Amino acid sequence: MTSRPELRQQYDIIGSFQPALHVPQNWNYETPGPMFRAYMHPPHDVGGQRDVPVHYEEKEEEQWELNTYVTCEVLGWRGIWTAEERRRRADNDLGYTLYLGLPYYGRWIWSAARMLVDKKHISLTELLEKIAEVKSRYEKK
Amino acid sequence: MKKNETPDVPARFKVGDRVQVRDMPNMFYTRTQNYVRGVTGTIASCTYKDLIPEDEAFDYDGRPEQYYIVRFRQKDLWEEYPFDNDTLQTEFPDHWLEPVGN
Numbered sequence: 001m002t003s004r005p006e007l008r009q010q011y012d013i014i015g016s017f018q019p020a021l022h023v024p025q026n027w028n029y030e031t032p033g034p035m036f037r038a039y040m041h042p043p044h045d046v047g048g049q050r051d052v053p054v055h056y057e058e059k060e061e062e063q064w065e066l067n068t069y070v071t072c073e074v075l076g077w078r079g080i081w082t083a084e085e086r087r088r089r090a091d092n093d094l095g096y097t098l099y100l101g102l103p104y105y106g107r108w109i110w111s112a113a114r115m116l117v118d119k120k121h122i123s124l125t126e127l128l129e130k131i132a133e134v135k136s137r138y139e140k141k
Numbered sequence: 142m143k144k145n146e147t148p149d150v151p152a153r154f155k156v157g158d159r160v161q162v163r164d165m166p167n168m169f170y171t172r173t174q175n176y177v178r179g180v181t182g183t184i185a186s187c188t189y190k191d192l193i194p195e196d197e198a199f200d201y202d203g204r205p206e207q208y209y210i211v212r213f214r215q216k217d218l219w220e221e222y223p224f225d226n227d228t229l230q231t232e233f234p235d236h237w238l239e240p241v242g243n
Contacts, residue, residue: 037167037175040166040167040168041167041175042167042169042170042171045171045174045175047174047175047176048174048175048176048218048219081200082197082198082200083197084170084192084194084197084198085197085198085199085200087170087172087194087198088169088170088198088199092169092170093169
Protein backbone atom coordinates (compact mmCIF):
# COMPACT_ATOMS: atom_id res chain seq x y z
CA MET A 1 0.00 0.00 0.00
CA THR A 2 1.09 3.55 -0.72
CA SER A 3 2.06 5.25 2.54
CA ARG A 4 0.43 8.62 3.35
CA PRO A 5 3.71 10.52 2.80
CA GLU A 6 4.14 8.74 -0.55
CA LEU A 7 0.57 9.68 -1.49
CA ARG A 8 1.20 13.32 -0.54
CA GLN A 9 4.39 13.31 -2.62
CA GLN A 10 2.48 11.85 -5.59
CA TYR A 11 -0.17 14.60 -5.31
CA ASP A 12 2.52 17.27 -5.14
CA ILE A 13 4.02 15.95 -8.38
CA ILE A 14 0.58 15.93 -10.03
CA GLY A 15 0.13 19.51 -8.81
CA SER A 16 3.22 20.51 -10.74
CA PHE A 17 1.65 19.05 -13.95
CA GLN A 18 -0.84 21.93 -14.14
CA PRO A 19 -0.76 23.56 -17.57
CA ALA A 20 1.45 26.62 -17.67
CA LEU A 21 -1.48 28.59 -19.07
CA HIS A 22 -4.10 27.81 -16.45
CA VAL A 23 -6.94 30.20 -17.19
CA PRO A 24 -10.48 29.26 -18.26
CA GLN A 25 -10.68 29.24 -22.06
CA ASN A 26 -13.99 30.60 -23.32
CA TRP A 27 -13.61 30.21 -27.04
CA ASN A 28 -16.14 31.63 -29.50
CA TYR A 29 -16.12 31.32 -33.28
CA GLU A 30 -13.34 33.91 -33.44
CA THR A 31 -10.89 31.66 -31.58
CA PRO A 32 -7.43 33.24 -31.75
CA GLY A 33 -5.61 31.43 -34.54
CA PRO A 34 -2.18 31.02 -32.94
CA MET A 35 -3.73 29.68 -29.73
CA PHE A 36 -5.91 27.18 -31.57
CA ARG A 37 -3.08 26.01 -33.79
CA ALA A 38 -0.80 25.54 -30.80
CA TYR A 39 -3.34 23.38 -29.00
CA MET A 40 -4.07 21.29 -32.11
CA HIS A 41 -0.38 20.77 -32.90
CA PRO A 42 0.52 17.06 -32.69
CA PRO A 43 3.10 16.58 -29.90
CA HIS A 44 5.39 14.35 -31.98
CA ASP A 45 6.07 17.16 -34.49
CA VAL A 46 8.97 18.63 -32.51
CA GLY A 47 11.08 20.02 -35.37
CA GLY A 48 12.07 23.65 -34.94
CA GLN A 49 10.96 23.87 -31.33
CA ARG A 50 13.12 24.84 -28.39
CA ASP A 51 14.04 22.02 -26.02
CA VAL A 52 15.72 21.57 -22.68
CA PRO A 53 19.44 20.73 -22.80
CA VAL A 54 19.90 17.00 -23.32
CA HIS A 55 22.82 15.11 -21.81
CA TYR A 56 23.78 12.34 -24.24
CA GLU A 57 25.31 9.17 -22.90
CA GLU A 58 26.18 5.74 -24.28
CA LYS A 59 23.68 3.38 -22.73
CA GLU A 60 22.16 -0.02 -23.50
CA GLU A 61 18.40 -0.45 -23.43
CA GLU A 62 16.91 -1.64 -20.16
CA GLN A 63 15.32 -5.09 -20.20
CA TRP A 64 11.80 -3.63 -19.88
CA GLU A 65 12.51 -1.43 -22.88
CA LEU A 66 13.54 -4.40 -25.02
CA ASN A 67 10.47 -6.33 -23.84
CA THR A 68 8.28 -3.37 -24.74
CA TYR A 69 9.80 -3.11 -28.19
CA VAL A 70 9.28 -6.81 -28.91
CA THR A 71 5.74 -6.77 -27.53
CA CYS A 72 4.77 -3.84 -29.75
CA GLU A 73 6.38 -5.42 -32.83
CA VAL A 74 4.57 -8.72 -32.23
CA LEU A 75 1.26 -6.88 -31.85
CA GLY A 76 2.01 -5.40 -35.28
CA TRP A 77 2.89 -8.74 -36.88
CA ARG A 78 -0.30 -10.22 -35.51
CA GLY A 79 -2.32 -7.43 -37.13
CA ILE A 80 -3.50 -6.00 -33.81
CA TRP A 81 -2.35 -2.50 -34.74
CA THR A 82 -0.68 -0.74 -37.67
CA ALA A 83 2.60 1.18 -37.49
CA GLU A 84 0.69 4.45 -37.81
CA GLU A 85 -1.73 3.53 -35.04
CA ARG A 86 1.26 2.90 -32.84
CA ARG A 87 2.78 6.27 -33.70
CA ARG A 88 -0.54 8.00 -33.18
CA ARG A 89 -1.15 6.42 -29.80
CA ALA A 90 2.41 6.46 -28.53
CA ASP A 91 3.19 10.01 -29.55
CA ASN A 92 0.05 12.04 -30.02
CA ASP A 93 -2.90 10.66 -28.10
CA LEU A 94 -0.90 10.98 -24.88
CA GLY A 95 -1.01 14.79 -24.85
CA TYR A 96 1.94 16.95 -23.87
CA THR A 97 2.07 16.15 -20.16
CA LEU A 98 2.50 12.41 -20.67
CA TYR A 99 4.45 12.79 -23.91
CA LEU A 100 7.10 14.95 -22.27
CA GLY A 101 6.99 13.10 -18.94
CA LEU A 102 7.25 9.40 -19.84
CA PRO A 103 10.43 7.77 -21.11
CA TYR A 104 10.42 6.84 -24.80
CA TYR A 105 9.40 3.21 -24.28
CA GLY A 106 7.08 4.24 -21.46
CA ARG A 107 4.96 5.90 -24.15
CA TRP A 108 5.00 2.69 -26.19
CA ILE A 109 3.89 0.33 -23.43
CA TRP A 110 1.26 2.78 -22.15
CA SER A 111 -0.09 2.89 -25.70
CA ALA A 112 0.00 -0.86 -26.24
CA ALA A 113 -1.97 -1.50 -23.06
CA ARG A 114 -4.49 1.22 -23.87
CA MET A 115 -4.96 -0.09 -27.40
CA LEU A 116 -5.54 -3.68 -26.22
CA VAL A 117 -8.24 -2.45 -23.85
CA ASP A 118 -9.77 -0.10 -26.45
CA LYS A 119 -9.99 -2.87 -29.04
CA LYS A 120 -11.45 -5.26 -26.50
CA HIS A 121 -8.63 -7.82 -26.66
CA ILE A 122 -8.49 -7.63 -22.87
CA SER A 123 -10.68 -5.90 -20.33
CA LEU A 124 -9.14 -3.36 -18.00
CA THR A 125 -10.12 -5.54 -15.03
CA GLU A 126 -8.29 -8.53 -16.54
CA LEU A 127 -5.23 -6.36 -17.11
CA LEU A 128 -5.29 -4.93 -13.57
CA GLU A 129 -5.72 -8.39 -12.02
CA LYS A 130 -2.79 -9.69 -14.07
CA ILE A 131 -0.50 -6.81 -13.15
CA ALA A 132 -1.45 -7.21 -9.47
CA GLU A 133 -0.74 -10.96 -9.66
CA VAL A 134 2.66 -10.50 -11.28
CA LYS A 135 3.53 -7.72 -8.84
CA SER A 136 2.74 -9.86 -5.81
CA ARG A 137 4.74 -12.74 -7.30
CA TYR A 138 7.79 -10.47 -7.55
CA GLU A 139 7.27 -9.07 -4.05
CA LYS A 140 7.38 -12.61 -2.58
CA LYS A 141 10.79 -13.27 -4.14
CA MET B 142 -9.69 -3.35 -41.23
CA LYS B 143 -11.35 -2.03 -44.39
CA LYS B 144 -10.76 -4.09 -47.49
CA ASN B 145 -8.79 -2.19 -50.06
CA GLU B 146 -11.01 -2.08 -53.16
CA THR B 147 -10.04 1.29 -54.55
CA PRO B 148 -7.33 1.69 -57.19
CA ASP B 149 -4.02 3.39 -56.48
CA VAL B 150 -3.81 7.14 -56.98
CA PRO B 151 -1.47 7.83 -59.94
CA ALA B 152 1.66 9.88 -59.26
CA ARG B 153 1.25 13.57 -60.20
CA PHE B 154 4.86 14.68 -59.85
CA LYS B 155 8.30 13.74 -61.15
CA VAL B 156 11.83 14.43 -59.95
CA GLY B 157 12.67 18.14 -60.33
CA ASP B 158 9.06 19.40 -60.09
CA ARG B 159 8.48 22.38 -57.82
CA VAL B 160 5.80 21.70 -55.21
CA GLN B 161 4.22 23.48 -52.28
CA VAL B 162 3.11 21.68 -49.12
CA ARG B 163 -0.58 22.19 -48.35
CA ASP B 164 -1.59 23.86 -45.11
CA MET B 165 -4.22 21.35 -44.02
CA PRO B 166 -5.78 21.51 -40.53
CA ASN B 167 -4.12 19.62 -37.70
CA MET B 168 -6.45 17.20 -36.03
CA PHE B 169 -5.48 14.07 -34.06
CA TYR B 170 -2.64 12.84 -36.27
CA THR B 171 -0.37 13.72 -39.14
CA ARG B 172 3.18 13.10 -40.29
CA THR B 173 3.39 16.38 -42.22
CA GLN B 174 5.46 18.77 -40.12
CA ASN B 175 4.06 22.21 -39.34
CA TYR B 176 7.25 23.99 -40.37
CA VAL B 177 6.98 22.87 -44.02
CA ARG B 178 3.37 23.94 -44.52
CA GLY B 179 3.06 26.44 -47.34
CA VAL B 180 6.77 26.17 -48.19
CA THR B 181 7.94 25.42 -51.72
CA GLY B 182 10.49 22.71 -52.47
CA THR B 183 11.66 20.37 -55.21
CA ILE B 184 10.83 16.69 -55.72
CA ALA B 185 14.11 14.88 -55.02
CA SER B 186 12.83 11.35 -55.46
CA CYS B 187 9.68 9.31 -56.03
CA THR B 188 9.86 6.64 -53.35
CA TYR B 189 6.99 4.12 -53.16
CA LYS B 190 3.23 3.81 -52.93
CA ASP B 191 1.74 3.37 -49.51
CA LEU B 192 -1.30 4.09 -47.40
CA ILE B 193 -2.04 7.63 -46.21
CA PRO B 194 -0.67 8.06 -42.65
CA GLU B 195 -3.71 9.95 -41.33
CA ASP B 196 -5.97 7.08 -42.44
CA GLU B 197 -3.71 4.18 -41.54
CA ALA B 198 -3.45 5.74 -38.08
CA PHE B 199 -7.12 4.83 -37.61
CA ASP B 200 -6.85 1.46 -39.34
CA TYR B 201 -8.39 2.59 -42.65
CA ASP B 202 -6.65 1.18 -45.70
CA GLY B 203 -7.98 3.75 -48.17
CA ARG B 204 -6.16 4.38 -51.45
CA PRO B 205 -2.41 3.92 -51.64
CA GLU B 206 -0.66 7.06 -52.86
CA GLN B 207 2.74 7.85 -54.32
CA TYR B 208 5.24 9.14 -51.75
CA TYR B 209 7.89 11.71 -52.60
CA ILE B 210 11.02 13.02 -50.94
CA VAL B 211 10.94 16.81 -51.22
CA ARG B 212 14.04 18.95 -50.85
CA PHE B 213 13.75 22.40 -49.24
CA ARG B 214 16.32 25.14 -48.81
CA GLN B 215 16.96 25.54 -45.08
CA LYS B 216 16.76 29.31 -45.61
CA ASP B 217 13.22 28.89 -46.97
CA LEU B 218 12.25 27.05 -43.76
CA TRP B 219 14.13 29.16 -41.21
CA GLU B 220 14.95 32.64 -42.46
CA GLU B 221 17.68 33.13 -39.83
CA TYR B 222 19.47 29.94 -41.01
CA PRO B 223 23.11 30.93 -41.68
CA PHE B 224 24.13 28.78 -44.69
CA ASP B 225 22.73 29.35 -48.18
CA ASN B 226 23.41 25.93 -49.66
CA ASP B 227 22.08 23.67 -46.92
CA THR B 228 18.92 21.71 -47.64
CA LEU B 229 16.47 19.57 -45.72
CA GLN B 230 14.64 16.56 -47.18
CA THR B 231 11.44 15.05 -45.90
CA GLU B 232 8.71 12.83 -47.25
CA PHE B 233 5.06 13.33 -48.18
CA PRO B 234 2.23 11.37 -49.78
CA ASP B 235 0.81 12.85 -52.99
CA HIS B 236 -2.24 14.70 -51.64
CA TRP B 237 -0.19 16.86 -49.28
CA LEU B 238 1.54 18.53 -52.26
CA GLU B 239 0.39 21.10 -54.80
CA PRO B 240 2.08 21.93 -58.09
CA VAL B 241 3.86 25.29 -58.29
CA GLY B 242 3.75 27.10 -61.67
CA ASN B 243 6.24 24.95 -63.64
